[in-house]
Amino acid sequence: MTTAGLRSETDPGPPPVLPDGLVAVVKRDCPTCMLVVPVLEQLRDAGDGTLTVYTQDDPRFPEAFDAVDDTELAVSWHLGLDTVPTLVRVEGGEEVARTVGWSRERWQEISGLIGLGPDLPDQRPGCGSLTQDPVRADELDVRHRGATLRSRRIELAALEDETEALFDRGWTDGLPVVAPTESRVLKMLAGTTRPADEVVAVVPPDLVECTVEKVAVNAVLAGCRPEHLPVVLAAVEAACTDAFNMHGLLATTMPVGPVVVVNGPVRRRLGMNSGVNVLGQGNRANLTVGRALQLVVRNVGGGRPSEVDRATHGNPGKVSFCFAEDEEGSPWEPLSVERGFPPDASTVTLFPGEGPRGVVDQLSRTPDSLAGSLAACLRTVQHPKLPLAFDALLVVSPEHARVFREAGWDKARLRAELRDRLELPGRDLVRGAGGIAEGVPVGMEDATFPKFGPDGLLIVHAGGGAGLFSTIIGGWVNGATGSTPVTREITS
């Protein structure tokens, strides 16, 4: 493998300048183009002599014309053709009118001539332009737009296995990645309206300015589709804020990483999973968006395990941890609305979380009993004797949520009830209490500690329709020295 340092495979040169007058693009392998040859002859003979014919496949077609060879498809590509024949009127080098296929009315309108193709039907649809040929479209895109990409080119040797080469380069999280070819990156960038060279964030730990293009390259690696890119961009922005503190989250020895919760219409548009197996495998958008964020941190930021990432154990979610909230089935307002965004806004909320753990309660049918179960389990986040230091994200399943819905408990009520149940007496928490050295400093026996700070418990609704279980995702150190959840709107 060598670093090619190329800017594009081939130099496309400047865009072609179109001659003024009428421009027709045809190909021999198109019955409609064959059909309009007599019309082209009429235009040549009766017009003002400014007809220029470009041919896509055979420079000798049409016979009796000195057609311009466009077998490299440069003119056709710059015209953005879908169909041949295409007739264009050009004035001062600019296109002012266009029609595709054969339509006597439109051709007469554009040419200003009447009586065109008297023996032809009134209209006939055209054929596909060769620029749309799947075999050529990607190559044309790279040839003409590849130079806009700024990333260093790396040339993989002919005999190198592509997948192995990307592992060797150190670009993967331990799973195979998709090769970020120019063509794939260009397609990925079509998923956003943001310019490729716009800086999205400064990514830790190396504090590298990361452009939309670099995010797109890593989104390709992760297996994203172009429509996923705006979600990844928002997640990268949120992760790289001072409040979220991706640097600390990466560097800590604790088993935590960014957890991405997606809200709003984008969930449905991307087919994200908020139901059965919501935190598990199987959904491309969930998995690849979370993975792309981690690959940006790894590749752009330089955050790799055993280097700045010092996690004692880590957790499987550090490959990817992203899911959507089930808003439609929820008795409560979505997390994004709770955090100040309108219901029609699509957002990502990043939470600094460890791996998920289950809460089993199949017997509680009253909200008090179920809140008691949830509180008992929430108390154990990181350590049952450590209050206030760690936040938590509670994922309530539909069957558990039903208990609260039927009792009329809104989310604020549930949170207040949990808070009441998580007022912990200092005598149970001090160091040595219960024979356990860990805990709050001795001398605080008479104090009372809430397990979570005022904003320390996030609640979302997600999961399959069957199962009287919920899930707790424990947090990392909260506050100014740790990480605070961050919500960002997903824009196009």
Add this chain to the structure above:
Amino acid sequence: MTERSHPTTIVLDPTGERSPAARPRAARPATLDGLTVGLLDIGKARGDVFLDRVAERCADRGWSVARFAKPTFTKPAPVDLRYEISQRCDVVIEALAD
């Protein structure tokens, strides 16, 4: 357009494209006599104990010492702090871990 063979695959570098370890290390001084030693406490537990002792040992040898502290060990040192250390010190000792 002619069909072209693709003997190689060209991919885009997904990294920050930082030059690999290209920056040379600063030359190590032969002696600390006459130099200022910066002692940086990153905020990890008992880092201060370690640095207090280092400061004593420096004082014994007549080396001047300047003490610094990061606001929190979980975040990179602020730019201003890094600049101040670079301006006031010739060498730096960090208490890195607890």
